[in-house]
Amino acid sequence: MRWNQIKYAGWGNVLTADTQVARPERHSALEELITDCDHILPIGSQRSYGDAAIATEGKGLKTERMDRLLDFDPDTGTLEVEAGIKLGEILRLFAPRGWKPAVVPGTGMTTVGGAIANDVHGKNHHIDGSFGQHVESLVLLTADGNARRISRKKEAGLFKATIGGVGQTGLITSAILKLHPCPSTTMSVSENRIANLSDFVDAFEASTAPYQVGWIDTLAKGGDLGRGILEEAEFSAQPAATIMNQKTKSIPMTPPGFAVSGPIVKIFNALYLRRVPVDGRTVDRPINEFFFPLDKISDWNRLYGKKGFYQFQCVLPMERAKDGLSDLLEIVSDGGIASPLAVLKKMGEGRAGYLSFPMEGYTLAIDLPNRAQTPAILSDLAEVTERHQGRIYLAKDGAISSDAIARMYPEIGKFREQVNKVDPGHKFISAMAKRLNLRGQS
Numbered sequence: 293m294r295w296n297q298i299k300y301a302g303w304g305n306v307l308t309a310d311t312q313v314a315r316p317e318r319h320s321a322l323e324e325l326i327t328d329c330d331h332i333l334p335i336g337s338q339r340s341y342g343d344a345a346i347a348t349e350g351k352g353l354k355t356e357r358m359d360r361l362l363d364f365d366p367d368t369g370t371l372e373v374e375a376g377i378k379l380g381e382i383l384r385l386f387a388p389r390g391w392k393p394a395v396v397p398g399t400g401m402t403t404v405g406g407a408i409a410n411d412v413h414g415k416n417h418h419i420d421g422s423f424g425q426h427v428e429s430l431v432l433l434t435a436d437g438n439a440r441r442i443s444r445k446k447e448a449g450l451f452k453a454t455i456g457g458v459g460q461t462g463l464i465t466s467a468i469l470k471l472h473p474c475p476s477t478t479m480s481v482s483e484n485r486i487a488n489l490s491d492f493v494d495a496f497e498a499s500t501a502p503y504q505v506g507w508i509d510t511l512a513k514g515g516d517l518g519r520g521i522l523e524e525a526e527f528s529a530q531p532a533a534t535i536m537n538q539k540t541k542s543i544p545m546t547p548p549g550f551a552v553s554g555p556i557v558k559i560f561n562a563l564y565l566r567r568v569p570v571d572g573r574t575v576d577r578p579i580n581e582f583f584f585p586l587d588k589i590s591d592w593n594r595l596y597g598k599k600g601f602y603q604f605q606c607v608l609p610m611e612r613a614k615d616g617l618s619d620l621l622e623i624v625s626d627g628g629i630a631s632p633l634a635v636l637k638k639m640g641e642g643r644a645g646y647l648s649f650p651m652e653g654y655t656l657a658i659d660l661p662n663r664a665q666t667p668a669i670l671s672d673l674a675e676v677t678e679r680h681q682g683r684i685y686l687a688k689d690g691a692i693s694s695d696a697i698a699r700m701y702p703e704i705g706k707f708r709e710q711v712n713k714v715d716p717g718h719k720f721i722s723a724m725a726k727r728l729n730l731r732g733q734s
């Protein structure tokens with residue numbers, strides 16, 4: 293197997309690795325590759341923002357060439373795929389045939405392996421739960437070089453440690469997914485301006501739409517705190533059609549950090565809000581553009597400049613949502629860091645793994661450019677999250693302490709038991725697992 297020395301970063305471009313990475317294509321190469329390495333980490337598309345996919349202790353195994361479709365039952369929508377296939381590709385191929393992944397996150401670049409390892413959620417979490425809940429079984433190549441098919445019925449503990457287990461139990465080589473019916477490749481999207489945070493939560497509670505997402509203007513203060521736009525969507529009545537490849541643009545060079553400075557973000561936010569008429573509007577949007585709006589610009593993360601950015605994402609329980617979200621937004625609007633991207637979603641109870649992020653309540657995700665004051669702001673946000681009994685999302689994190697994570701994830705003990713049993717030598721390890729002491733042994 294060819295190993296290439298590469299430097300790479302998490303999506304936030306703050307936490308980096310400089311290590312040897314292989315891109316295997318054939319399953320026959322995998323067993324040897326894993327048993328020959330002292331330490332290794334599966335890597336998907338590197339869409340995790342912090343250090344979940346950062347291999348600082350050993351080598352990296354990028355799954356991008358393990359992307360084949362293996363089997364499909366058109367009567368039940370049961371699809372077997374290799375773990376390196378991207379969710380956007382599954383949507384592109386299957387939506388015109390009436391099926392879609394049950395859950396997709398905000399980027400179609402996420403691989404099936406990455407979606408399982410972070411048990412990702414989408415705009416329909418309040419109804420359909422997390423990605424892992426729609427995984428029937430998966431094949432896991434463990435530290436001893438053996439491949440085992442695991443599910444809720446077979447090795448249930450290991451299955452629950454692997455879903456949301458950030459690559460620590462082994463390499464997921466393939467999975468069987470239950471797709472959902474997809475009656476159209478167009479979404480009917482209603483957009484409405486929302487005046488403040490309290491109205492936002494009330495509007496989510498009143499909504500019956502299967503897909504919902506809110507954008508928040510983080511520069512608004514006082515009575516306007518939490519104002520933004522709520523998008524509610526359902527499948528349009530238009531019949532399914534072939535999805536055109538989304539045309540992507542790229543950023544030709546890394547712009548200076550002031551591309552996301554306060555005055556520019558202020559103008560952007562004001563324009564974004566006014567994009568939607570005062571009385572709201574309903575528009576049709578191609579399904580891939582609705583689910584993956586940011587994928588239009590392939591490397592938009594470079595807009596934050598060379599120092600990169602963090603994304604903070606937490607979830608707060610329903611009863612603490614209004615107070616807690618207000619405390620969080622005040623920290624950001626008073627913090628002197630302009631964030632152009634803040635997203636609010638409602639979550640249901642659905643979660644499939646011991647370290648799965650979701651809980652019933654509201655989740656807020658905010659981009660924070662990496663400036664001198666950012667670590668202090670992140671620490672304040674984490675403290676408020678904990679005070680309101682919430683938790684922080686590992687897919688986005690690059691800053692929280694190991695003690696806080698252990699308190700936020702009550703099933704971490706069960707995760708540790710499984711992972712230390714299946715991989716006692718810590719062959720699978722990431723910078724995040726070390727930083728957060730996920731295995732509980734440092």
Ligand SMILES: Cc1cc2nc3c(=O)[nH]c(=O)nc-3n(C[C@H](O)[C@H](O)[C@H](O)COP(=O)(O)OP(=O)(O)OC[C@H]3O[C@@H](n4cnc5c(N)ncnc54)[C@H](O)[C@@H]3O)c2cc1C
Nearest residue numbers: 336337338339340397398403405406409412413458459464
């Ligand atoms: C624009 C954008 C929008 C996003 N929106 C959402 C959202 O709405 N909801 C949400 O939940 N997340 C969202 N995310 C986060 C993203 O979906 C997750 O971080 C996801 O895990 C990324 O998948 P990946 O294939 O890039 O995996 P990577 O980021 O490369 O890896 C993530 C983790 O998965 C492990 N892993 C990867 N492949 C395998 C494998 N085959 N076997 C075992 N472990 C593996 C890695 O070791 C690592 O720990 C978003 C990210 C971006 C950039």
